[in-house]
Amino acid sequence: MAQPIELTDANFDEEVYKSDKPVLVDFWAEWCGPCKMIAPVIKELAQEYDGKVKIAKLDVDANMQSAGRHNIRSIPSLLIFKDGKIVDMVVGAVPKSELKRRLDQLV
Numbered sequence: 001m002a003q004p005i006e007l008t009d010a011n012f013d014e015e016v017y018k019s020d021k022p023v024l025v026d027f028w029a030e031w032c033g034p035c036k037m038i039a040p041v042i043k044e045l046a047q048e049y050d051g052k053v054k055i056a057k058l059d060v061d062a063n064m065q066s067a068g069r070h071n072i073r074s075i076p077s078l079l080i081f082k083d084g085k086i087v088d089m090v091v092g093a094v095p096k097s098e099l100k101r102r103l104d105q106l107v
Contacts, residue, residue: 002050017084
């Protein structure tokens with residue numbers, strides 16, 4: 001059963017920029033209510049897109065360097081990377097159908 005990858009400042013470049021698949025990164029924090037609302041959706045997407053899209057989470061409080069480098073001002077922020085570049089961004093908790101629509105355009 002596929003789970004979201006836990007990103008850190010240390011593994012961000014390897015897991016995201018060097019990935020051969022598109023990557024959805026959920027920038028979140030433990031204290032964030034909307035982040036908790038969207039967390040089950042992120043887990044479902046990790047299972048549904050296993051092998052096609054890498055689904056990852058980054059705790060912004062523990063990994064301020066990566067959050068700052070991507071100008072994360074509001075959470076949850078969901079950035080979608082392809083070939084090491086940001087190709088899409090969603091800020092706030094959105095329906096699963098919206099995230100699937102965006103991911104389906106990349107696979």
